[in-house]
Amino acid sequence: MELPRIVSVDDHVIEPAHLFERWLPARYRDRGPRPLTTGIGRLEYTGGRYTVxxxxxxxxxxxxxxxxxxxxxxRVIAAVGFDRDEMTLEGITRAEMRPGCWDPAERLKDMDLNHVEASLCFPTFPRFCGQTFAEAHDKEVALACVRAYNDWMVEEWCGDSGGRLIPLCLIPLWDVDLAVAEIHRNAARGVRAVTFSELPTCLGLPSIHTGYWDPFFAACQETGTVVNMHIGSSSQMPAASPDAPPAVQATLSFNNAMASLADFLFSGVLVRHPRLTLAYSEGQMGWIPYALERADDVWREHRAWGGVRDLVPEPPSTYYYRQVFCCFFRDKHGIEALDTVGRDNATFETDYPHVDSTFPHTRQVALDHVRGLDDETVRKLMRGNAIRMLGLDLDPMGG
Structure with missing residues (x-):
């Protein structure tokens, strides 16, 4: 079977040491992020959090x-090139990483090795939706850092890639008006993707039910900017017990995406903004059929007392199929349920360079999933849906 070249909707970038020195205005540099190479002590995992x-x-x-x-x-966030048993929580320097983690020219070479045409990359130091800057004390400097990161992302990381590296920008999460301005600033230079928290209340921010975020959602709808929500963008991961090992979190990681989807389906946001596009990143998709079944059943049976009778006029799955994308990298159960997941809603990712990454075997992993599917569906999953979602200037048939 001939597999079309992949458009990956969830990869990651390790920020180069020069990012803020080069892109942050000079008047902020002494208060902005500074790189340092030094020894790391013992890293401990307690109650779902790491201390080091x-x-x-x-x-x-x-x-x-x-x-x-x-x-x-x-090391787990720059794991490519290491053996599986070496993908640990130990510290790492950029010199020890595969250069494609932080060098855009080297990233393109690794994409060629991995049958990938284009890639959307989430941040690392800012965290998945810019929580690092939202938690900062000096919000003037934090805003400058958000803008500096976005300038670096658009002009340096993606700038010379010929459209193969797709810009994904941050917003200042602490001020919706500033967020709207940043959406418009980046859209004016062709950016069509922003990262947002799956569960903003976990960050101490207003929920999507309050209406606070409606100007942000309206700006994204107006500019065609996709709202991308990565697992862990709530700064927490689900765990069954406070002393459970990290493997429990890794197994349950899709729970946050499922909770977020239910939030949106019953919030009225997708009703009020019918052209808004949401994308769930690294959440896999095998859970989606039951989540939609349950949401529709709740809407039919419980909408009066459940508080959504006048808020959500159609079954919730209507809005999922119209406005939401999921993605997968290892999820054969999701493939078996593809007609319910949605052949037009599913996209593919490689998660480079994280511990879950399928690099350099992504082509084989993808083939193992799509064997037996018709050519049109394979093209949709590997590239076509991502191209449509992000409005990319790439051939849906090509690669």
């Missing part, structure tokens, strides 16, 4: 120092 400290005598790692935050890069 610097240790000059420990193994070297590359860090970002910003206000009272010291954030090291860990």
């Amino acid at each position: 400290a610097m240790d000059p005598d420990g193994p070297p790692a590359d860090w970002w120092i910003y206000e009272d935050l010291a954030a090291p890069y860990k």
